[in-house]
Amino acid sequence: MYMLRRLRALIDGNIIALLLLIGLLGLISFTGHRFYMYIATLIMIFGIFAMGYNILFGYAGLLSFGHGLFFGVGAYSVALFTLNVYRDPLVGVLFSIPIALLTSIIVGILTLKHGRVYFAILTLALSMIFWSALVKLRWLTGGSDGLVGIPKRGVHVDLSAPTVFYYFTLVFFAAIMLGLYVLNKSRYGLLLRALGTNEDRLPFLGYSTFTLRMIALTISGVVSALAGALYAVFYSVVTPDVAYWTFGAEPLVMSLIGGSSYFLGPLVGAIIFVSLTTTVARFAEYWMFLLGAALIAMILFFRGGLLGFLESLVGRFKLGVYLRWRF
Amino acid sequence: MEILRVENITKRFGRFVAVDNVSFTISKGETVAIIGPNGAGKTTLVNVITKKLEPDGGRVFFDGIDITRLPPQKISRLGLIRTFQVVNLFPVLKVRENLALAGLRAGTTGEVESVAEILGIKRYLDKRLVEVPLGVQKLVELGISLLLKPKMLILDEPVAGLGAEDRFNMVKVLSELKKSLNLIVIEHDMDVVFTLVDRIIVMDKGRIIADGKPENIRENKLVKEIYLGGE
Amino acid sequence: MDLTSFLVQGLINLYKGSLYWILALGLVLIFGVVRVINFAHAAFYVTGSYLMYTFYTYTSNFIVSLIIAMIITGALGAIVEITIIRRVYKLETIYQLLATFGVALIANEAQKLIWGKGVVYISIPETLGRSVDFGGITINYYVALIIVTGLLLFIATIVFMNYTITGLRTRAVWRDPVMSEALGINTRLIYTLVFFTGTALAGLGGALTVPLISVGPGLADYLIVTAFIIVVIAGLGSITGAYIVAILVGVFSSILVLIVPELDIVILYIIAALILLFRPHGLFGER
Numbered sequence: 001m002y003m004l005r006r007l008r009a010l011i012d013g014n015i016i017a018l019l020l021l022i023g024l025l026g027l028i029s030f031t032g033h034r035f036y037m038y039i040a041t042l043i044m045i046f047g048i049f050a051m052g053y054n055i056l057f058g059y060a061g062l063l064s065f066g067h068g069l070f071f072g073v074g075a076y077s078v079a080l081f082t083l084n085v086y087r088d089p090l091v092g093v094l095f096s097i098p099i100a101l102l103t104s105i106i107v108g109i110l111t112l113k114h115g116r117v118y119f120a121i122l123t124l125a126l127s128m129i130f131w132s133a134l135v136k137l138r139w140l141t142g143g144s145d146g147l148v149g150i151p152k153r154g155v156h157v158d159l160s161a162p163t164v165f166y167y168f169t170l171v172f173f174a175a176i177m178l179g180l181y182v183l184n185k186s187r188y189g190l191l192l193r194a195l196g197t198n199e200d201r202l203p204f205l206g207y208s209t210f211t212l213r214m215i216a217l218t219i220s221g222v223v224s225a226l227a228g229a230l231y232a233v234f235y236s237v238v239t240p241d242v243a244y245w246t247f248g249a250e251p252l253v254m255s256l257i258g259g260s261s262y263f264l265g266p267l268v269g270a271i272i273f274v275s276l277t278t279t280v281a282r283f284a285e286y287w288m289f290l291l292g293a294a295l296i297a298m299i300l301f302f303r304g305g306l307l308g309f310l311e312s313l314v315g316r317f318k319l320g321v322y323l324r325w326r327f
Numbered sequence: 328m329e330i331l332r333v334e335n336i337t338k339r340f341g342r343f344v345a346v347d348n349v350s351f352t353i354s355k356g357e358t359v360a361i362i363g364p365n366g367a368g369k370t371t372l373v374n375v376i377t378k379k380l381e382p383d384g385g386r387v388f389f390d391g392i393d394i395t396r397l398p399p400q401k402i403s404r405l406g407l408i409r410t411f412q413v414v415n416l417f418p419v420l421k422v423r424e425n426l427a428l429a430g431l432r433a434g435t436t437g438e439v440e441s442v443a444e445i446l447g448i449k450r451y452l453d454k455r456l457v458e459v460p461l462g463v464q465k466l467v468e469l470g471i472s473l474l475l476k477p478k479m480l481i482l483d484e485p486v487a488g489l490g491a492e493d494r495f496n497m498v499k500v501l502s503e504l505k506k507s508l509n510l511i512v513i514e515h516d517m518d519v520v521f522t523l524v525d526r527i528i529v530m531d532k533g534r535i536i537a538d539g540k541p542e543n544i545r546e547n548k549l550v551k552e553i554y555l556g557g558e
Numbered sequence: 559m560d561l562t563s564f565l566v567q568g569l570i571n572l573y574k575g576s577l578y579w580i581l582a583l584g585l586v587l588i589f590g591v592v593r594v595i596n597f598a599h600a601a602f603y604v605t606g607s608y609l610m611y612t613f614y615t616y617t618s619n620f621i622v623s624l625i626i627a628m629i630i631t632g633a634l635g636a637i638v639e640i641t642i643i644r645r646v647y648k649l650e651t652i653y654q655l656l657a658t659f660g661v662a663l664i665a666n667e668a669q670k671l672i673w674g675k676g677v678v679y680i681s682i683p684e685t686l687g688r689s690v691d692f693g694g695i696t697i698n699y700y701v702a703l704i705i706v707t708g709l710l711l712f713i714a715t716i717v718f719m720n721y722t723i724t725g726l727r728t729r730a731v732w733r734d735p736v737m738s739e740a741l742g743i744n745t746r747l748i749y750t751l752v753f754f755t756g757t758a759l760a761g762l763g764g765a766l767t768v769p770l771i772s773v774g775p776g777l778a779d780y781l782i783v784t785a786f787i788i789v790v791i792a793g794l795g796s797i798t799g800a801y802i803v804a805i806l807v808g809v810f811s812s813i814l815v816l817i818v819p820e821l822d823i824v825i826l827y828i829i830a831a832l833i834l835l836f837r838p839h840g841l842f843g844e845r
Contacts, residue, residue, distance in 0.1 A: 063652050110835055117595070117651060121790050122834055125827045128783055132824040187431050190420075194428055197417045203399035204377065204409065206432045206475065246779050249659070256656065286671050292663030299657045300645055 010185055014263045018181060021267075022174050029166045037166050042274045044173040045230050046254065050266035051180055052223025053251035058260035059189070060216035061196030062116060066107075066123025068248030069130045070221040073103045074228030075238040076134070079147040088154030089233045093172070096229040097222060104221030105214070112213045124245050134240035146239035150232050159233065169230055176223060177267070183219070184263055192216050224251070253291070256298060259305025268306055328355045329388075330479055330509050331376075331407075336385035338368075338375050345371040347533035348385070353479075358505045360520040361513045363530035364553060369513045370412060372530070373481050377409045378402055390478060404432075406478035410468045412487065412513075418457035422448065422467055425456055429474035442470050446500060462493030469500065479509040486516055498522060521545075529553075568809050573701045575808025576708025580763035581781065582788045582800045583711060584756030590795055591732045591752045594643060595651070597658035600782035601665035602757045606631045606764030607773040608669055611678040614768075620683045627765040628758045635757025639750050662778065670775055677774035704766055711759070712801045719797070728752065732795075787830040792842050799842025 028040050049071060056062050077099040082092040111122045134141045141147065152159040159165040183189050194202060195212045202209050232238045241247055250273070251266065258269030280287060302309050331353040338346040346368045353359055361369050374380040376387050378399040386395045389407050397405075416425050423439065430436035443449040446466045451459050456467065465485060472480050485501065486494045498519055504510060505523065514520050520527065520541070527544045529537040531553050537544055544550055581603055588596045606627050613623035638661055646657045681687075686700040718725040730738040731748050739745050767773065788807055792799030811826060833841065 063655070110831070114834070118790070118834060120655070121786050122831060124783060125787060125831050125834070129824055129827040129831065132827065136824065187427075190424055190427060191431070193420065194417050194424075197419055198415065201411075201415050201417070202428075204379075204403055205429055205471070206400050206403040208398075208400050244779075245783065252656075286667045288663055289667035289671070292660045292665075292667065295660035295663065296642055296657055299649070299653050299660065300642070303649075303653070 014184075015181055017264060018177055022170070022177070025170055025173070029163050029170075032163070034162065037162060039274060039278055041166060041169050041234060042278065043271050044169050045227050045234065046250070046274050047267045047270040048173060048176050048230070049224055049227035050251040050254040050258075050270045051177065052220050052227060054220075054255045054260055054266040055180070055183075055192065055223065056216050056220040057252065057255055058265065059192040059196050060213060061199065062213065062216070063120045063252070064123040064220075064248075065120055065245050065252075066125075066127035066248055067220075067224050067251055068243045068245060069107070069123070069127040070100060070103065070224035071228035071231070071248070072127075072130055072134065072238075072240070072243035073100055074225030075232040075242055076141060076147070076228075077225075078229040078232040079150050079238045080140075082151055082154070083147060083149065086155070087151055088156050089150070089152055089159055090154065090157045090168075092150075092154075093226070093229040093233065096225050100222045100225030101218060103225070104218040107221065108214045108217045112210055112217065127243055127245050127248055131240050131243035131245075134243055141240070144240055146237060148237045150236045150238070152233060152236065165234070169234070172226065172230060176226065180223070181263070188215065253295065255305075256295065257305055259307035259309075261304060262307040265305050265307050272306065329353065330355045330390055331511075332388040333372075333376065334386045334388070336372065336375055336387065337383045338371055338380060339383050344533050346375060349530075349533070349535055350385075351528060351535060351538060353509065353511070355509060357526055358510045358524045359512075359526045359528060360524040361511065361528045361530060362515070362517075362520060366532075367530040368533040369530055370483055373409060373483060373511075373513065377407065377481065403475065406476065407481070408472045408475050408477035408479070409481040410472055410483055410485065412483045414461070414464045414468060416456055416464070416467065416471070419455060421453055421455050422459060422463075423452040425467055426452075426470050426474060429471040433474055433476045435474045435476065438474060442473055446470050447496065462489050462496075465489060465493070465497065466500075469497075473504075477508055479511065480504070481511045481513075483513045484515065485512060486514065486519055494519070568813055570697065570701060571809045571812040572708075572805060573704040573808070574812060575805035576704050577763055577767060578784065578788055578808050579708050579801050579804035580711060580759055580766070581785050582792075582804050583715065583797070584759040584763075585785050585789050586792075586794075586797055586800045587715075587752055587759075588756040589789070590797075591728055592639075592643070592749050593735075594646075594654050594658065595786075596756070597655060597782060598638070598661040598665055599658075599756075599760055600778040600780075600785055601662045601669075602631050602635060603760040603764040603767075603781060604669065604773060604778040605634065605665060606761030607768045607777075608673050608678060608764075609761065610765035610768045611673075611680055611773070614680050618683075620686070624762070624765050628761045631761025631764070632754045632758025635760075636750050636754040638757075639753035643753065644746075644749075662782070666775060666778055675775055677772035678768065679772040680768050682769040700769065707762075707766070708801075708805075712797075715797055784826065787826060791830050791833050793839055796842040803841065 025040055025044065028036050049067075052070075053064070053067050056064055074096045077096040078089070078092040081095045082089060086092070107123075107126060111119055111126070114122065135144050137143070152165060157168070159168050191207070191212055192215070195209065195216065199209055202212065228242065231242070254269030254273045255266040256269065257272055258267065259265035262268075276287065298305065304311065329352050333352070334350050336346055336349045337344065349368075349372060361372070363369050371380065375382045378394075378397065382395065386393060388394065389402070389405055392405060394402050394405065394407070417428070420428075422443075426439045426443065427436055430439050440449065440452075443452055446469060448463050448466050448470065451463050456464060459467075465488075469482075469485070472482075482501075486497050489497065494516070501510065501512070501523055510523075512520070512523065524541065526539065527537070527541055528535055529544060529547075529550050536553065537547050537550050539547075581600070584602075585596060585599045588594060588599070609627035609630055610623055613626050614620065617623055642657055642661065643654070646654045682698075682700045686703060687698070689696045689698045690702070719729055727738070727743045728748055730741070730743055731745050735745055764773070784807075788804050789800055792803040807826060
């Protein structure tokens with residue numbers, strides 16, 4: 001009886017929407033339609049990036065301009081590992097996890113003791129340091145040309161066939177999304193949400209804000225790095241641009257577009273962002289202009305992002321009860 | 328047996344001395360009220376004790392331990408819990424979640440429902456804190472404090488902003504509480520103070536000007552002067 | 559390289575520092591008084607460059623083009639403040655940052671739309687291109703102009719802030735906007751004026767830069783990081799600090815490039831990160 005109640009509490013509109021999406025993504029592979037699969041793969045990769053980013057931004061309330069650092073760490077660790085140590089993409093992607101963990105902890109120790117504004121600027125600086133290093137250390141990173149030839153065919157897996165790679169990505173996507181969902185519902189999810197809501201009260205409840213911030217950063221960093229790792233295998237090429245701060249601003253924009261206060265917000269934002277950049281951008285060359293305008297409009301009028309806007313239309317009852325976890 | 332000892336605590340903001348060389352000791356079982364006009368330094372004193380602010384001088388001992396150098400989370404874990412004048416919780420989270428935050432830390436999540444029951448706020452558990460009336464919010468503050476298993480509870484104006492009925496409820500709850508833990512209340516409502524406490528500390532302009540039993544304080548000339556219109 | 563020529567190089571690189579200073583000054587003013595972190599600041603700097611390019615190409619008059627570029631950029635800043643920034647004062651800092659970020663995106667793309675994706679460049683005008691010899695040291699007039707402009711701006715800002723009534727009002731708003739409002743100071747007007755001035759200064763810097771380097775898309779993205787870093791190293795409230803740090807950055811980055819070429823860009827970021835870690839309020843900061 002108790003178990004059933006626990007299970008019932010776990011289920012809400014988010015998981016249903018998520019499962020539907022995963023199902024839809026799975027179906028796309030059956031069509032064999034190359035372009036849709038291409039877009040879907042990018043959606044999954046950037047969806048992971050944005051959702052990972054939002055753990056720090058939307059939940060814990062810390063604005064970071066340096067997530068290109070984590071993405072880049074993920075991408076380059078896969079590249080360096082598969083090209084120099086062990087030629088297998090799966091192992092390479094898994095290898096990026098401990099590297100990302102280490103990076104997150106170091107970054108955390110360096111940056112998390114400061115206020116939010118300094119944190120934003122420090123992450124900006126750190127990501128640019130990483131970018132500079134990637135460009136300068138030619139002998140290791142290939143400099144501005146980057147690293148090429150990241151293998152899809154390895155000792156344990158062969159991802160050369162598009163459908164196979166697609167499923168590979170889908171599995172990671174599903175696992176990460178479900179993991180984040182469980183996190184959201186868990187005690188840590190609650191703690192992180194509290195962190196973003198009223199950080200100052202937490203020490204008086206006996207919590208260390210530094211520790212909580214560190215947890216948020218670590219999860220965020222590792223997930224973002226995984227996105228980078230998948231990206232590297234997908235394109236077989238990595239370049240330093242992914243560490244430039246403007247790239248790191250993309251998951252921020254995605255989270256805002258979708259609504260950073262909603263569990264699925266960043267994913268929705270990623271879907272919109274990727275769809276627009278791969279389709280419309282070809283025709284409207286200066287779509288960034290519209291993006292800037294949309295961003296401003298959103299900050300002025302739709303701070304809840306797309307999901308927030310939908311919620312205000314449909315009313316709190318339906319959408320709100322199911323998707324919203326905070327205002 | 329002393330539970331809280333404050334020695335020569337001073338706090339300055341620039342040239343303004345908010346708390347001026349304050350010392351006192353509280354014994355186990357004592358229920359104390361700190362009263363005084365606005366700006367007397369009552370809340371600042373509590374902020375220094377609980378480390379929301381750093382003292383400029385002096386020491387604080389809680390349950391025998393020197394907590395002067397400790398950060399707020401450690402002080403909280405030792406059992407010295409305080410509430411805030413203005414409800415300072417997590418408005419977008421549900422009442423249940425607010426309480427759970429305390430429960431998670433102290434291992435008392437199982438008691439969330441029973442505490443809510445005792446405080447009479449069980450039916451608000453699944454509402455977001457911001458949607459709930461002020462009286463209930465104050466009870467949630469109290470509930471959180473209880474779930475943290477305090478040895479001493481410092482309440483900053485627990486009945487401020489409450490109507491007569493809520494006030495009555497709060498006092499009833501506090502009267503029960505004081506039997507099992509040390510209570511310090513900062514209050515302006517004299518009826519509440521006289522009903523509840525064994526001892527009153529009066530502050531004015533950062534200093535303690537009187538300290539003793541309620542009957543004595545009531546008769547104290549100095550206090551009467553300072554308290555023009557205090558009731 | 560012997561010591562004297564080394565020092566001379568450093569001295570000449572004061573111009574780089576001066577340009578960084580002009581860039582940073584506007585940012586410090588806007589942050590100090592209006593309390594907004596203007597992500598679009600470097601974009602305005604580059605706008606000044608583009609405007610200078612256009613007007614100079616048409617008029618061939620350096621001073622006139624410079625002034626026009628400055629004023630138009632300033633006006634754009636004022637317009638942005640009135641239409642957008644004003645509405646985000648009441649919101650959290652994050653949203654203000656993001657709003658200016660949106661403005662930066664728009665500005666960058668607008669520049670591409672108007673001037674294309676290529677770079678622009680003008681040659682140093684005849685009169686200023688000449689060099690002067692000071693006993694073996696050759697200094698280019700233009701470089702001297704920049705250094706002098708930077709210094710004058712510093713002096714002017716200090717004088718303005720401390721010795722004029724408007725400066726006093728501005729400082730009042732800087733210290734305590736609520737109180738200033740209560741005292742009858744027109745804070746709204748001051749916010750707009752400061753935005754105008756800060757942005758115009760950015761435009762000035764950009765305009766002065768065009769004869770020195772090719773300006774193109776992407777420069778703003780790069781410069782904004784440098785600008786933030788200078789301001790943050792100096793300490794978010796300090797004008798004098800910003801001047802000193804900007805000069806040092808300009809001078810030392812050039813020198814360091816000569817000694818250790820590999821480190822040029824990284825060194826600034828590393829120094830910034832180190833300083834922030836140990837002195838989060840910056841070297842001269844008050845907050």
